[in-house]
Amino acid sequence: MTTALTEQTLGSLACLIPGATRVFRHYKLDFCCGGDTPLRDAALQRNLDAQTIADELAALESESTTEPDWRNVPVGSLIDYLLERFHERHREQFPELIRLATRVEQVHGNKADCPTGLAEHLWCMQQELESHMLKEEQILFPMLRRDMQLPQTQGPIAVMRYEHDQHGAALQRLAELTDDITPPANACNTWRALYRGLEELRGDLMQHIHLENNILFAQASAH
The missing domain is CATH 1.10.3910 (SP0561-like)
Known part of the structure:
Protein backbone atom coordinates (compact mmCIF):
# COMPACT_ATOMS: atom_id res chain seq x y z
CA MET A 1 0.00 0.00 0.00
CA SER A 62 -5.55 5.04 9.33
CA GLU A 63 -6.37 7.74 11.88
CA SER A 64 -9.86 9.20 12.19
CA THR A 65 -10.13 12.89 11.47
CA THR A 66 -12.62 15.74 11.48
CA GLU A 67 -11.10 17.42 8.41
CA PRO A 68 -13.65 17.27 5.59
CA ASP A 69 -12.77 15.74 2.24
CA TRP A 70 -12.91 18.99 0.28
CA ARG A 71 -13.29 17.10 -3.02
CA ASN A 72 -16.81 16.10 -1.94
CA VAL A 73 -17.92 19.48 -0.60
CA PRO A 74 -20.19 21.75 -2.72
CA VAL A 75 -18.18 24.38 -4.58
CA GLY A 76 -19.98 27.24 -2.83
CA SER A 77 -19.06 25.84 0.58
CA LEU A 78 -15.40 25.45 -0.41
CA ILE A 79 -15.29 29.04 -1.70
CA ASP A 80 -16.90 30.27 1.53
CA TYR A 81 -14.22 28.42 3.49
CA LEU A 82 -11.40 29.85 1.35
CA LEU A 83 -12.72 33.39 1.84
CA GLU A 84 -13.20 33.10 5.59
CA ARG A 85 -10.24 30.90 6.53
CA PHE A 86 -7.59 32.30 4.19
CA HIS A 87 -8.55 35.57 2.47
CA GLU A 88 -9.65 37.24 5.72
CA ARG A 89 -6.77 35.67 7.65
CA HIS A 90 -4.07 36.90 5.24
CA ARG A 91 -5.47 40.42 5.49
CA GLU A 92 -5.09 40.21 9.26
CA GLN A 93 -1.60 38.68 9.17
CA PHE A 94 0.39 41.03 6.98
CA PRO A 95 0.07 44.41 8.78
CA GLU A 96 1.30 42.95 12.07
CA LEU A 97 4.10 40.95 10.43
CA ILE A 98 5.30 44.04 8.55
CA ARG A 99 5.23 46.03 11.79
CA LEU A 100 7.26 43.37 13.63
CA ALA A 101 9.74 42.98 10.77
CA THR A 102 10.28 46.74 10.60
CA ARG A 103 10.94 46.80 14.35
CA VAL A 104 13.43 43.92 14.19
CA GLU A 105 15.31 45.53 11.29
CA GLN A 106 15.45 48.90 13.09
CA VAL A 107 16.75 47.44 16.37
CA HIS A 108 18.99 44.62 15.09
CA GLY A 109 20.06 45.92 11.68
CA ASN A 110 23.73 45.85 12.68
CA LYS A 111 23.68 42.08 13.29
CA ALA A 112 24.80 39.68 10.57
CA ASP A 113 21.76 37.43 11.00
CA CYS A 114 19.21 40.27 10.87
CA PRO A 115 16.60 39.60 8.12
CA THR A 116 17.41 42.82 6.27
CA GLY A 117 14.84 43.55 3.56
CA LEU A 118 12.15 41.36 5.15
CA ALA A 119 9.68 44.19 5.86
CA GLU A 120 9.87 45.37 2.26
CA HIS A 121 9.48 41.81 0.97
CA LEU A 122 6.41 41.26 3.14
CA TRP A 123 4.93 44.55 1.91
CA CYS A 124 5.40 43.40 -1.70
CA MET A 125 3.85 40.01 -0.87
CA GLN A 126 0.89 41.80 0.70
CA GLN A 127 0.29 43.95 -2.40
CA GLU A 128 0.53 40.99 -4.79
CA LEU A 129 -1.69 38.76 -2.66
CA GLU A 130 -4.31 41.47 -2.16
CA SER A 131 -4.51 42.04 -5.92
CA HIS A 132 -4.76 38.26 -6.48
CA MET A 133 -7.50 37.75 -3.88
CA LEU A 134 -9.58 40.65 -5.24
CA LYS A 135 -9.50 39.07 -8.73
CA GLU A 136 -10.75 35.81 -7.24
CA GLU A 137 -13.42 37.52 -5.15
CA GLN A 138 -14.71 39.84 -7.90
CA ILE A 139 -14.29 37.73 -11.04
CA LEU A 140 -13.41 34.03 -10.72
CA PHE A 141 -15.29 32.91 -7.61
CA PRO A 142 -18.64 34.40 -8.72
CA MET A 143 -18.20 32.62 -12.09
CA LEU A 144 -17.47 29.29 -10.38
CA ARG A 145 -20.45 29.72 -8.05
CA ARG A 146 -22.73 30.23 -11.06
CA ASP A 147 -21.42 27.37 -13.19
CA MET A 148 -18.27 25.28 -12.76
CA GLN A 149 -18.53 24.22 -16.42
CA LEU A 150 -18.26 27.68 -17.97
CA PRO A 151 -15.42 27.55 -20.54
CA GLN A 152 -14.57 31.19 -19.83
CA THR A 153 -13.32 30.22 -16.35
CA GLN A 154 -10.20 28.62 -17.84
CA GLY A 155 -8.49 31.93 -18.65
CA PRO A 156 -8.83 33.38 -15.13
CA ILE A 157 -7.83 30.01 -13.62
CA ALA A 158 -4.64 29.98 -15.71
CA VAL A 159 -3.80 33.48 -14.45
CA MET A 160 -4.48 32.47 -10.81
CA ARG A 161 -2.25 29.38 -11.15
CA TYR A 162 0.55 31.54 -12.57
CA GLU A 163 0.20 33.98 -9.68
CA HIS A 164 0.23 31.07 -7.23
CA ASP A 165 3.63 30.11 -8.66
CA GLN A 166 4.77 33.67 -7.96
CA HIS A 167 3.50 33.38 -4.38
CA GLY A 168 5.51 30.16 -4.09
CA ALA A 169 8.63 31.99 -5.27
CA ALA A 170 7.92 34.74 -2.71
CA LEU A 171 7.77 32.09 0.05
CA GLN A 172 11.11 30.74 -1.14
CA ARG A 173 12.60 34.24 -0.89
CA LEU A 174 11.06 34.57 2.57
CA ALA A 175 12.88 31.39 3.62
CA GLU A 176 16.17 32.73 2.21
CA LEU A 177 15.86 35.99 4.17
CA THR A 178 15.09 34.24 7.48
CA ASP A 179 17.31 31.12 7.51
CA ASP A 180 14.17 29.10 6.72
CA ILE A 181 12.25 31.02 9.42
CA THR A 182 14.72 29.99 12.12
CA PRO A 183 15.41 32.68 14.75
CA PRO A 184 19.00 32.95 16.01
CA ALA A 185 19.71 31.62 19.49
CA ASN A 186 19.88 35.10 21.02
CA ALA A 187 16.75 36.44 19.27
CA CYS A 188 14.56 38.80 21.32
CA ASN A 189 10.87 38.19 21.95
CA THR A 190 9.81 40.47 19.07
CA TRP A 191 12.06 38.53 16.66
CA ARG A 192 10.65 35.20 17.86
CA ALA A 193 7.06 36.46 17.64
CA LEU A 194 7.76 37.62 14.08
CA TYR A 195 9.08 34.19 13.04
CA ARG A 196 6.19 32.35 14.69
CA GLY A 197 3.85 34.55 12.64
CA LEU A 198 5.86 33.90 9.46
CA GLU A 199 5.65 30.14 10.03
CA GLU A 200 1.89 30.42 10.40
CA LEU A 201 1.65 32.57 7.26
CA ARG A 202 3.69 30.07 5.25
CA GLY A 203 1.53 27.16 6.40
CA ASP A 204 -1.69 29.05 5.69
CA LEU A 205 -0.61 30.25 2.26
CA MET A 206 0.54 26.79 1.16
CA GLN A 207 -2.74 25.24 2.32
CA HIS A 208 -4.66 28.06 0.60
CA ILE A 209 -2.89 27.47 -2.73
CA HIS A 210 -3.27 23.70 -2.40
CA LEU A 211 -7.05 23.87 -1.94
CA GLU A 212 -7.41 26.16 -4.96
CA ASN A 213 -4.92 24.49 -7.34
CA ASN A 214 -5.52 20.85 -6.49
CA ILE A 215 -9.24 20.88 -5.71
CA LEU A 216 -11.23 23.96 -6.79
CA PHE A 217 -9.37 24.70 -10.04
CA ALA A 218 -8.78 21.02 -10.83
CA GLN A 219 -12.52 20.32 -10.59
CA ALA A 220 -13.38 23.30 -12.78
CA SER A 221 -10.80 22.20 -15.38
CA ALA A 222 -12.09 18.63 -15.38
CA HIS A 223 -15.49 19.60 -16.74
Missing part, protein backbone atom coordinates in the same frame (compact mmCIF):
# COMPACT_ATOMS: atom_id res chain seq x y z
CA THR A 2 2.68 2.50 1.00
CA THR A 3 4.68 1.74 -2.18
CA ALA A 4 1.67 2.90 -4.21
CA LEU A 5 1.66 6.17 -2.26
CA THR A 6 5.14 7.04 -3.56
CA GLU A 7 3.76 6.96 -7.13
CA GLN A 8 0.99 9.46 -6.40
CA THR A 9 1.45 13.21 -6.78
CA LEU A 10 1.92 15.49 -3.78
CA GLY A 11 -1.28 17.33 -4.69
CA SER A 12 -3.41 14.17 -4.83
CA LEU A 13 -1.97 12.90 -1.54
CA ALA A 14 -2.65 16.28 0.09
CA CYS A 15 -6.28 15.94 -1.05
CA LEU A 16 -6.55 12.27 -0.08
CA ILE A 17 -4.97 12.15 3.37
CA PRO A 18 -5.88 14.68 6.08
CA GLY A 19 -2.67 15.80 7.78
CA ALA A 20 -0.51 15.03 4.73
CA THR A 21 0.20 18.72 4.21
CA ARG A 22 1.75 18.89 7.69
CA VAL A 23 4.08 15.99 6.79
CA PHE A 24 5.01 17.66 3.50
CA ARG A 25 5.79 20.97 5.23
CA HIS A 26 8.02 19.09 7.70
CA TYR A 27 10.04 17.61 4.82
CA LYS A 28 9.88 20.90 2.85
CA LEU A 29 8.02 19.30 -0.06
CA ASP A 30 6.03 21.75 -2.19
CA PHE A 31 2.52 20.28 -2.39
CA CYS A 32 0.85 23.50 -3.60
CA CYS A 33 2.72 24.88 -6.63
CA GLY A 34 4.59 21.57 -7.06
CA GLY A 35 1.45 19.49 -6.59
CA ASP A 36 1.84 17.63 -9.90
CA THR A 37 5.13 16.00 -8.82
CA PRO A 38 4.99 12.34 -7.68
CA LEU A 39 6.13 11.79 -4.08
CA ARG A 40 8.96 9.55 -5.29
CA ASP A 41 10.41 12.28 -7.53
CA ALA A 42 9.89 15.08 -5.00
CA ALA A 43 11.71 13.07 -2.33
CA LEU A 44 14.55 12.24 -4.73
CA GLN A 45 15.06 15.94 -5.50
CA ARG A 46 15.63 16.61 -1.78
CA ASN A 47 17.63 13.40 -1.08
CA LEU A 48 14.83 12.04 1.11
CA ASP A 49 13.55 8.47 1.48
CA ALA A 50 10.16 8.41 -0.23
CA GLN A 51 9.21 5.16 1.50
CA THR A 52 9.70 6.67 4.97
CA ILE A 53 7.40 9.57 4.05
CA ALA A 54 4.87 7.15 2.52
CA ASP A 55 4.85 5.13 5.77
CA GLU A 56 4.08 8.31 7.73
CA LEU A 57 1.24 9.11 5.34
CA ALA A 58 -0.14 5.57 5.62
CA ALA A 59 -0.18 5.92 9.42
CA LEU A 60 -2.10 9.20 9.07
CA GLU A 61 -4.54 7.56 6.68
Whole structure:
Protein backbone atom coordinates (compact mmCIF):
# COMPACT_ATOMS: atom_id res chain seq x y z
CA MET A 1 0.00 0.00 0.00
CA THR A 2 2.68 2.50 1.00
CA THR A 3 4.68 1.74 -2.18
CA ALA A 4 1.67 2.90 -4.21
CA LEU A 5 1.66 6.17 -2.26
CA THR A 6 5.14 7.04 -3.56
CA GLU A 7 3.76 6.96 -7.13
CA GLN A 8 0.99 9.46 -6.40
CA THR A 9 1.45 13.21 -6.78
CA LEU A 10 1.92 15.49 -3.78
CA GLY A 11 -1.28 17.33 -4.69
CA SER A 12 -3.41 14.17 -4.83
CA LEU A 13 -1.97 12.90 -1.54
CA ALA A 14 -2.65 16.28 0.09
CA CYS A 15 -6.28 15.94 -1.05
CA LEU A 16 -6.55 12.27 -0.08
CA ILE A 17 -4.97 12.15 3.37
CA PRO A 18 -5.88 14.68 6.08
CA GLY A 19 -2.67 15.80 7.78
CA ALA A 20 -0.51 15.03 4.73
CA THR A 21 0.20 18.72 4.21
CA ARG A 22 1.75 18.89 7.69
CA VAL A 23 4.08 15.99 6.79
CA PHE A 24 5.01 17.66 3.50
CA ARG A 25 5.79 20.97 5.23
CA HIS A 26 8.02 19.09 7.70
CA TYR A 27 10.04 17.61 4.82
CA LYS A 28 9.88 20.90 2.85
CA LEU A 29 8.02 19.30 -0.06
CA ASP A 30 6.03 21.75 -2.19
CA PHE A 31 2.52 20.28 -2.39
CA CYS A 32 0.85 23.50 -3.60
CA CYS A 33 2.72 24.88 -6.63
CA GLY A 34 4.59 21.57 -7.06
CA GLY A 35 1.45 19.49 -6.59
CA ASP A 36 1.84 17.63 -9.90
CA THR A 37 5.13 16.00 -8.82
CA PRO A 38 4.99 12.34 -7.68
CA LEU A 39 6.13 11.79 -4.08
CA ARG A 40 8.96 9.55 -5.29
CA ASP A 41 10.41 12.28 -7.53
CA ALA A 42 9.89 15.08 -5.00
CA ALA A 43 11.71 13.07 -2.33
CA LEU A 44 14.55 12.24 -4.73
CA GLN A 45 15.06 15.94 -5.50
CA ARG A 46 15.63 16.61 -1.78
CA ASN A 47 17.63 13.40 -1.08
CA LEU A 48 14.83 12.04 1.11
CA ASP A 49 13.55 8.47 1.48
CA ALA A 50 10.16 8.41 -0.23
CA GLN A 51 9.21 5.16 1.50
CA THR A 52 9.70 6.67 4.97
CA ILE A 53 7.40 9.57 4.05
CA ALA A 54 4.87 7.15 2.52
CA ASP A 55 4.85 5.13 5.77
CA GLU A 56 4.08 8.31 7.73
CA LEU A 57 1.24 9.11 5.34
CA ALA A 58 -0.14 5.57 5.62
CA ALA A 59 -0.18 5.92 9.42
CA LEU A 60 -2.10 9.20 9.07
CA GLU A 61 -4.54 7.56 6.68
CA SER A 62 -5.55 5.04 9.33
CA GLU A 63 -6.37 7.74 11.88
CA SER A 64 -9.86 9.20 12.19
CA THR A 65 -10.13 12.89 11.47
CA THR A 66 -12.62 15.74 11.48
CA GLU A 67 -11.10 17.42 8.41
CA PRO A 68 -13.65 17.27 5.59
CA ASP A 69 -12.77 15.74 2.24
CA TRP A 70 -12.91 18.99 0.28
CA ARG A 71 -13.29 17.10 -3.02
CA ASN A 72 -16.81 16.10 -1.94
CA VAL A 73 -17.92 19.48 -0.60
CA PRO A 74 -20.19 21.75 -2.72
CA VAL A 75 -18.18 24.38 -4.58
CA GLY A 76 -19.98 27.24 -2.83
CA SER A 77 -19.06 25.84 0.58
CA LEU A 78 -15.40 25.45 -0.41
CA ILE A 79 -15.29 29.04 -1.70
CA ASP A 80 -16.90 30.27 1.53
CA TYR A 81 -14.22 28.42 3.49
CA LEU A 82 -11.40 29.85 1.35
CA LEU A 83 -12.72 33.39 1.84
CA GLU A 84 -13.20 33.10 5.59
CA ARG A 85 -10.24 30.90 6.53
CA PHE A 86 -7.59 32.30 4.19
CA HIS A 87 -8.55 35.57 2.47
CA GLU A 88 -9.65 37.24 5.72
CA ARG A 89 -6.77 35.67 7.65
CA HIS A 90 -4.07 36.90 5.24
CA ARG A 91 -5.47 40.42 5.49
CA GLU A 92 -5.09 40.21 9.26
CA GLN A 93 -1.60 38.68 9.17
CA PHE A 94 0.39 41.03 6.98
CA PRO A 95 0.07 44.41 8.78
CA GLU A 96 1.30 42.95 12.07
CA LEU A 97 4.10 40.95 10.43
CA ILE A 98 5.30 44.04 8.55
CA ARG A 99 5.23 46.03 11.79
CA LEU A 100 7.26 43.37 13.63
CA ALA A 101 9.74 42.98 10.77
CA THR A 102 10.28 46.74 10.60
CA ARG A 103 10.94 46.80 14.35
CA VAL A 104 13.43 43.92 14.19
CA GLU A 105 15.31 45.53 11.29
CA GLN A 106 15.45 48.90 13.09
CA VAL A 107 16.75 47.44 16.37
CA HIS A 108 18.99 44.62 15.09
CA GLY A 109 20.06 45.92 11.68
CA ASN A 110 23.73 45.85 12.68
CA LYS A 111 23.68 42.08 13.29
CA ALA A 112 24.80 39.68 10.57
CA ASP A 113 21.76 37.43 11.00
CA CYS A 114 19.21 40.27 10.87
CA PRO A 115 16.60 39.60 8.12
CA THR A 116 17.41 42.82 6.27
CA GLY A 117 14.84 43.55 3.56
CA LEU A 118 12.15 41.36 5.15
CA ALA A 119 9.68 44.19 5.86
CA GLU A 120 9.87 45.37 2.26
CA HIS A 121 9.48 41.81 0.97
CA LEU A 122 6.41 41.26 3.14
CA TRP A 123 4.93 44.55 1.91
CA CYS A 124 5.40 43.40 -1.70
CA MET A 125 3.85 40.01 -0.87
CA GLN A 126 0.89 41.80 0.70
CA GLN A 127 0.29 43.95 -2.40
CA GLU A 128 0.53 40.99 -4.79
CA LEU A 129 -1.69 38.76 -2.66
CA GLU A 130 -4.31 41.47 -2.16
CA SER A 131 -4.51 42.04 -5.92
CA HIS A 132 -4.76 38.26 -6.48
CA MET A 133 -7.50 37.75 -3.88
CA LEU A 134 -9.58 40.65 -5.24
CA LYS A 135 -9.50 39.07 -8.73
CA GLU A 136 -10.75 35.81 -7.24
CA GLU A 137 -13.42 37.52 -5.15
CA GLN A 138 -14.71 39.84 -7.90
CA ILE A 139 -14.29 37.73 -11.04
CA LEU A 140 -13.41 34.03 -10.72
CA PHE A 141 -15.29 32.91 -7.61
CA PRO A 142 -18.64 34.40 -8.72
CA MET A 143 -18.20 32.62 -12.09
CA LEU A 144 -17.47 29.29 -10.38
CA ARG A 145 -20.45 29.72 -8.05
CA ARG A 146 -22.73 30.23 -11.06
CA ASP A 147 -21.42 27.37 -13.19
CA MET A 148 -18.27 25.28 -12.76
CA GLN A 149 -18.53 24.22 -16.42
CA LEU A 150 -18.26 27.68 -17.97
CA PRO A 151 -15.42 27.55 -20.54
CA GLN A 152 -14.57 31.19 -19.83
CA THR A 153 -13.32 30.22 -16.35
CA GLN A 154 -10.20 28.62 -17.84
CA GLY A 155 -8.49 31.93 -18.65
CA PRO A 156 -8.83 33.38 -15.13
CA ILE A 157 -7.83 30.01 -13.62
CA ALA A 158 -4.64 29.98 -15.71
CA VAL A 159 -3.80 33.48 -14.45
CA MET A 160 -4.48 32.47 -10.81
CA ARG A 161 -2.25 29.38 -11.15
CA TYR A 162 0.55 31.54 -12.57
CA GLU A 163 0.20 33.98 -9.68
CA HIS A 164 0.23 31.07 -7.23
CA ASP A 165 3.63 30.11 -8.66
CA GLN A 166 4.77 33.67 -7.96
CA HIS A 167 3.50 33.38 -4.38
CA GLY A 168 5.51 30.16 -4.09
CA ALA A 169 8.63 31.99 -5.27
CA ALA A 170 7.92 34.74 -2.71
CA LEU A 171 7.77 32.09 0.05
CA GLN A 172 11.11 30.74 -1.14
CA ARG A 173 12.60 34.24 -0.89
CA LEU A 174 11.06 34.57 2.57
CA ALA A 175 12.88 31.39 3.62
CA GLU A 176 16.17 32.73 2.21
CA LEU A 177 15.86 35.99 4.17
CA THR A 178 15.09 34.24 7.48
CA ASP A 179 17.31 31.12 7.51
CA ASP A 180 14.17 29.10 6.72
CA ILE A 181 12.25 31.02 9.42
CA THR A 182 14.72 29.99 12.12
CA PRO A 183 15.41 32.68 14.75
CA PRO A 184 19.00 32.95 16.01
CA ALA A 185 19.71 31.62 19.49
CA ASN A 186 19.88 35.10 21.02
CA ALA A 187 16.75 36.44 19.27
CA CYS A 188 14.56 38.80 21.32
CA ASN A 189 10.87 38.19 21.95
CA THR A 190 9.81 40.47 19.07
CA TRP A 191 12.06 38.53 16.66
CA ARG A 192 10.65 35.20 17.86
CA ALA A 193 7.06 36.46 17.64
CA LEU A 194 7.76 37.62 14.08
CA TYR A 195 9.08 34.19 13.04
CA ARG A 196 6.19 32.35 14.69
CA GLY A 197 3.85 34.55 12.64
CA LEU A 198 5.86 33.90 9.46
CA GLU A 199 5.65 30.14 10.03
CA GLU A 200 1.89 30.42 10.40
CA LEU A 201 1.65 32.57 7.26
CA ARG A 202 3.69 30.07 5.25
CA GLY A 203 1.53 27.16 6.40
CA ASP A 204 -1.69 29.05 5.69
CA LEU A 205 -0.61 30.25 2.26
CA MET A 206 0.54 26.79 1.16
CA GLN A 207 -2.74 25.24 2.32
CA HIS A 208 -4.66 28.06 0.60
CA ILE A 209 -2.89 27.47 -2.73
CA HIS A 210 -3.27 23.70 -2.40
CA LEU A 211 -7.05 23.87 -1.94
CA GLU A 212 -7.41 26.16 -4.96
CA ASN A 213 -4.92 24.49 -7.34
CA ASN A 214 -5.52 20.85 -6.49
CA ILE A 215 -9.24 20.88 -5.71
CA LEU A 216 -11.23 23.96 -6.79
CA PHE A 217 -9.37 24.70 -10.04
CA ALA A 218 -8.78 21.02 -10.83
CA GLN A 219 -12.52 20.32 -10.59
CA ALA A 220 -13.38 23.30 -12.78
CA SER A 221 -10.80 22.20 -15.38
CA ALA A 222 -12.09 18.63 -15.38
CA HIS A 223 -15.49 19.60 -16.74
